[in-house]
Structure formats: structure tokens, C-alpha cells
Amino acid sequence: MDDKALLELVNVSVDFRGFRAVDGVSMSVKAGEIRTIIGPNGAGKSTLIDLITAKTKLRYGRIFFQGRDITNRSPDSIARIYGIGRKFQGPNVFGDMTVEENLALALSGSRGVLRNLLRSESEDARGAIDGILDTIELAGARREMVSSLSHGEKQWVEIGMVLAQDAKLIILDEPTTGMTADETYKTGEMIRAMSGDRTVIVTEHDMDFVRQVAQTVTVMNQGKILAEGGFEEISANPEVIRVYLKE
Amino acid sequence: MGGIKKARLIFTRRAGINALILAFVALYPVAAGAYRTDVLAKTLALVILALSVDLLWGYTGILSLGQAVPFGLGAYIAAISDNVSRGIPDYMVTYGITQLPAAFMPLTVPAVGVALAVAVPAALSYLIGRLLLSGRVRGVFVSLITMAVANVATVYINNAQKFTGGSNGIGDITRPAPFGHALSIYGNYYFVMAAAVLAYAFCYYIGSSRLGRVLGAIRANENRAVFIGYRVSDYKVFIYVVSAALAAIAGMLYARTTGMVSPAVTGIRLSTLAVIWVAVGGRGNLTGAVAGCLALNGMERFAAGFLGDAWELAVGAILLLIVFFMPDGVIGAVLRFRPLRPAARAKGGGAGG
Numbered sequence: 130m131d132d133k134a135l136l137e138l139v140n141v142s143v144d145f146r147g148f149r150a151v152d153g154v155s156m157s158v159k160a161g162e163i164r165t166i167i168g169p170n171g172a173g174k175s176t177l178i179d180l181i182t183a184k185t186k187l188r189y190g191r192i193f194f195q196g197r198d199i200t201n202r203s204p205d206s207i208a209r210i211y212g213i214g215r216k217f218q219g220p221n222v223f224g225d226m227t228v229e230e231n232l233a234l235a236l237s238g239s240r241g242v243l244r245n246l247l248r249s250e251s252e253d254a255r256g257a258i259d260g261i262l263d264t265i266e267l268a269g270a271r272r273e274m275v276s277s278l279s280h281g282e283k284q285w286v287e288i289g290m291v292l293a294q295d296a297k298l299i300i301l302d303e304p305t306t307g308m309t310a311d312e313t314y315k316t317g318e319m320i321r322a323m324s325g326d327r328t329v330i331v332t333e334h335d336m337d338f339v340r341q342v343a344q345t346v347t348v349m350n351q352g353k354i355l356a357e358g359g360f361e362e363i364s365a366n367p368e369v370i371r372v373y374l375k376e
Numbered sequence: 377m378g379g380i381k382k383a384r385l386i387f388t389r390r391a392g393i394n395a396l397i398l399a400f401v402a403l404y405p406v407a408a409g410a411y412r413t414d415v416l417a418k419t420l421a422l423v424i425l426a427l428s429v430d431l432l433w434g435y436t437g438i439l440s441l442g443q444a445v446p447f448g449l450g451a452y453i454a455a456i457s458d459n460v461s462r463g464i465p466d467y468m469v470t471y472g473i474t475q476l477p478a479a480f481m482p483l484t485v486p487a488v489g490v491a492l493a494v495a496v497p498a499a500l501s502y503l504i505g506r507l508l509l510s511g512r513v514r515g516v517f518v519s520l521i522t523m524a525v526a527n528v529a530t531v532y533i534n535n536a537q538k539f540t541g542g543s544n545g546i547g548d549i550t551r552p553a554p555f556g557h558a559l560s561i562y563g564n565y566y567f568v569m570a571a572a573v574l575a576y577a578f579c580y581y582i583g584s585s586r587l588g589r590v591l592g593a594i595r596a597n598e599n600r601a602v603f604i605g606y607r608v609s610d611y612k613v614f615i616y617v618v619s620a621a622l623a624a625i626a627g628m629l630y631a632r633t634t635g636m637v638s639p640a641v642t643g644i645r646l647s648t649l650a651v652i653w654v655a656v657g658g659r660g661n662l663t664g665a666v667a668g669c670l671a672l673n674g675m676e677r678f679a680a681g682f683l684g685d686a687w688e689l690a691v692g693a694i695l696l697l698i699v700f701f702m703p704d705g706v707i708g709a710v711l712r713f714r715p716l717r718p719a720a721r722a723k724g725g726g727a728g729g
Contacts, residue, residue: 208604246582
């Protein structure tokens with residue numbers, strides 16, 4: 130096992146009623162990098178993320194985070210104890226709450242019942258929320274209901290929630306779905322700004338976006354890893370062009 | 377209109393409605409005689425039951441169809457405690473009990489009786505909650521299981537005649553005696569009213585705490601709450617137990633106000649009625665639970681005279697109409713009502729909210 134790896138998947142597989150959605154994937158993500166996972170629909174990208182965040186139970190293989198085995202821990206522990214934050218495909222937010230309330234809920238800190246019974250929002254929490262609102266460019270909308278925002282803005286709220294969690298590893302599942310070209314570009318810049326102290330894994334379809342953010346690209350096809358490397362290397366790979374880039 | 381402005385409007389309206397209800401309830405005994413005052417005291421105990429349903433259903437989205445179980449247990453333990461504090465009750469003598477069983481000895485001390493009337497239903501709810509709310513059972517199945525539990529409780533109380541009086545129930549329960557001697561009808565009325573106001577304040581506090589926000593998050597989008605790192609089952613079990621304790625307090629006050637309990641107080645019928653009060657009034661804002669409970673019980677008193685059993689059909693009709701035309705309940709609709717002024721329509725369209 131690679132010592133420097135933040136996240137390490139070892140021979141991970143899962144099948145649904147005989148269909149092997151993820152098939153023997155081994156992958157290693159270094160601390161601080163931005164990893165992009167691309168591949169055609171049904172390649173197993175989202176399922177792979179479901180496995181890392183324990184939404185789906187792993188059948189074969191193991192997952193290590195910072196050297197610790199996190200295989201099949203509960204999804205809330207993955208988020209709370211290990212600090213792996215996830216943005217779902219398509220905005221998954223609390224619609225009938227304000228932007229601020231969404232972020233406050235995600236804000237790191239105690240997740241315990243009794244602590245929260247006795248606690249109200251503190252001043253430094255307010256400061257942290259201000260910072261995140263600036264990052265996701267929604268400072269003017271902090272008191273708007275999330276349900277009244279545009280699709281792209283909701284996506285940003287959810288990115289803001291993952292930031293508020295203070296996650297060490299941020300996983301973004303197709304964050305630019307439904308965004309305009311301009312919003313997509315802004316999102317790319319947000320992701321570049323948030324990497325560094327944090328590690329980011331992002332699945333994506335939009336090749337311009339991938340070119341903008343990617344350091345290492347992993348290409349998946351039919352549940353397996355087809356290729357891995359820098360963006361130029363990947364886009365010149367004849368196998369990748371055949372299954373994916375051509376379509 | 378921004379979220380904050382709307383929230384402030386709702387807050388003001390809610391405070392206004394609360395003030396009206398409180399003034400009505402506080403002054404009611406002045407105009408009504410002792411009998412009607414006692415009847416409303418009983419309804420005020422049920423208001424606390426309605427609040428406990430709102431904590432669970434309105435705040436958290438857990439629909440229990442067995443909220444009368446902790447209510448009934450609280451009522452029965454209070455009734456037995458009251459009876460045995462004055463010797464062996466008649467109904468036990470009828471079934472041949474000459475020596476009070478050891479298990480009932482602690483109940484002869486009134487303070488212990490009060491503590492157990494809350495602690496036993498809370499502990500039972502903790503066990504049920506751990507089994508029911510840890511993630512394996514979801515949605516409508518949770519409701520169905522709570523309903524089954526309510527049925528089991530009724531059957532059990534019916535059959536344990538020696539200790540519960542069976543289908544006759546337990547009578548001869550004295551009014552609460554917080555200052556040593558039993559309260560008068562009016563004294564009890566204000567005692568129950570104070571308890572209802574405190575229960576409201578308690579529920580309001582929970583709703584405004586960070587805990588309340590997490591409960592709202594669980595109701596709105598449980599999955600998201602899990603992936604932010606909340607152990608959702610802990611929150612659900614906590615509110616389930618708190619709600620049960622509140623229902624038990626309601627049951628205790630109810631028993632000591634009506635002077636008698638019967639197996640119906642633990643049953644599906646009362647559980648369902650409590651849910652209907654909250655649905656009609658509007659869930660999640662507490663005021664709806666209070667108003668729904670007061671209004672439907674008041675109407676029942678009024679209508680039972682000429683409708684008889686048909687009243688239950690009328691309740692069904694009211695419920696259907698409300699669910700179709702005011703999904704947020706009557707109070708919910710009043711709180712959210714916004715007159716469409718032409719000017720606001722012209723410029724406000726895009727801002728939304």
C-alpha cells in the first residue's frame with residue numbers, strides 16, 4: 130500500500146443482481162490532488178462514489194482512508210469521523226430552508242444530540258459561513274430559500290455544504306449538471322481554489338471542465354478502470370478515444 | 377420576499393394567534409360554570425398530547441399512530457398510584473387481592489408515582505424507538521408498527537384485570553395535589569393550563585435550538601442529513617422518547633382531571649384522533665396542534681348533541697377537506713396566507729421566496 134495515499138481502493142467490486150457495476154477497481158488518490166473520474170454513462174462512476182461513502186455496501190475488496198480501513202463503516206461515520214464529504218449528482222439540499230441554514234447544518238462541530246439541544250449558532254460559526262458564502266458566490270442570497278434558487282445555485286449551495294463540513298476529502302458527483310457554460314467555469318475555479326488543503330474527487334462529463342480542473346484523470350468503462358494519467362495523455366489514448374471521447 | 381421577512385411575518389401572526397388562544401383559555405372559567413371548566417381542563421391535557429404528536433410528526437416527520445400508548449401508560453400509572461396511596465383499591469379486592477403486590481409498593485408514594493408515570497413510558501419508548509427507528513424500518517411501516525403496539529397495549533390492559541380493572545377501567549381518581557391537598561376544579565384547570573403552556577414553551581425551545589434544525593433536516597431530507605454526518609437514528613430515538621414523556625405527562629393530567637381511565641386511553645382511536653387534530657390544525661408550528669385539538673374537541677361537544685355517532689363521520693369529512701384544500705392545516709394556511717397586491721405582483725415576481 131502506498132504510504133502517501135489519502136484514499137486507497139483495493140480490488141473493489143460490487144454487483145447488483147448479477148450485474149457487476151464496479152469490477153475489481155484499485156485506485157490510489159494522493160492528499161491534496163484533484164482527481165477527475167470520467168467515463169460513459171453506466172461506467173460505474175457514481176457507484177464507485179457510493180462505495181467510498183458507504184451508500185452502497187461493498188461486496189469485495191477494501192477501502193483505506195489515511196491508512197485506516199473504512200470498508201463498510203456507516204455512512205454517517207464516514208462523514209463525521211473520517212471527514213469525507215459528498216455532493217450528490219443533481220442538487221441534494223434542504224429546499225425549504227435558507228442558504229444560511231443549509232450551511233449551518235453542515236458546519237463541522239458537534240453532531241451529538243444533547244450538545245445540539247443546548248447550543249445555538251455561535252459567532253465563529255457565522256464567520257465560517259460568511260467565508261463559504263463568498264467562495265460559492267452566494268453572499269447576497271444567504272437568506273433566500275434554497276428552493277427559490279436556480280439549478281446551478283443549488284449545486285453551489287451543496288458544494289458549500291461540503292466545504293462547511295470541513296471535509297479532508299471532497300467528492301463531487303457531476304457538480305456541473307444543468308449549469309450554463311459560465312457557471313461551469315466558475316465551478317471549476319471554485320474546485321481549484323478548494324484543493325490544496327483538501328483532496329477533491331470529481332466525476333464529470335464536460336471535457337472542457339475536465340481540462341480546466343484535472344491533474345490526474347481516471348477513465349472508467351464497464352465497471353473497470355480503462356486508463357489513468359494526465360489530461361493530455363488521456364485524451365491521446367486511442368482506447369479512451371474509442372470508448373468515450375468519440376461519442 | 378426574502379426568507380427572513382416571511383419568517384418574521386409568520387412569527388408575528390403565530391404570536392397573535394397564541395395570544396388570542398391564551399386569553400380565551402385563561403378567561404374561559406369566568407364565563408363557563410364548573411362543569412364546562414372541568415371539560416376544558418380535560419381538553420387542555422389533550423392539547424399536551426397534540427403537542428407531543430407535533431414534536432414527532434411535525435418537527436421530525438415520524439408519524440406515530442400509537443401516541444396514546446405513552447399517554448395511556450402515564451394515565452394508568454397515575455390512576456393506580458392515586459388509588460393505592462389510599463389502600464388496596466376496590467377493583468383489586470374484587471379480583472381477590474388482599475395484599476398489595478410488591479411491584480406496586482413504590483406507587484403508594486405519590487411523588488414516586490409521578491416519576492414512574494413519566495419514566496416507564498419513556499423507557500418503553502426508548503426500547504421501541506431503538507428497534508423501530510434505527511433505519512431498517514421506514515415510512516409507513518413505522519406508523520403501522522406503532523399502531524400495532526397501541527392495539528397490544530389496549531388488549532393487555534383489558535386482560536390484566538387484577539391490576540388495571542380490565543374493561544371497567546379505574547375510577548375514583550383524585551385531582552392533583554401539588555400543595556398537599558387536592559385542587560379544586562378551578563385550581564386543577566389552571567394547573568393543567570400552566571402545564572400546557574410550559575409544554576408549548578418546551579416544544580418551542582426544541583424547535584428553535586440547533587437540535588430542532590437537525591430534526592427539520594431529517595424530515596426534509598434524511599439522506600442528506602446522514603451524509604453530512606448526523607447519526608439520524610440517535611435524533612429520532614431522542615425525540616421519540618421526549619415526545620413519549622410529554623404524552624405521559626398529558627395522560628397523567630388527563631387521568632387526574634377526568635377521575636377515571638379505561639383501556640380506550642391507550643388505543644388506536646385516541647392515537648388517530650391526536651394525529652387528526654394536528655393534521656387539521658397544521659403540523660410543525662405547535663399553534664396548529666393546539667388550535668386543532670381545542671377546535672375539534674369543542675366542536676365534538678357541540679355537535680355530539682345532535683349528530684351523535686355521526687360526529688365521527690363529520691371528523692372524517694373535515695379531515696379530507698383539509699388535506700385536499702389546506703395541506704398545511706388551517707393554522708398553516710393562515711400563517712402563510714399572502715394577499716396578492718397588484719404592486720407586489722408587478723415587481724416581486726422574480727425575487728421569489
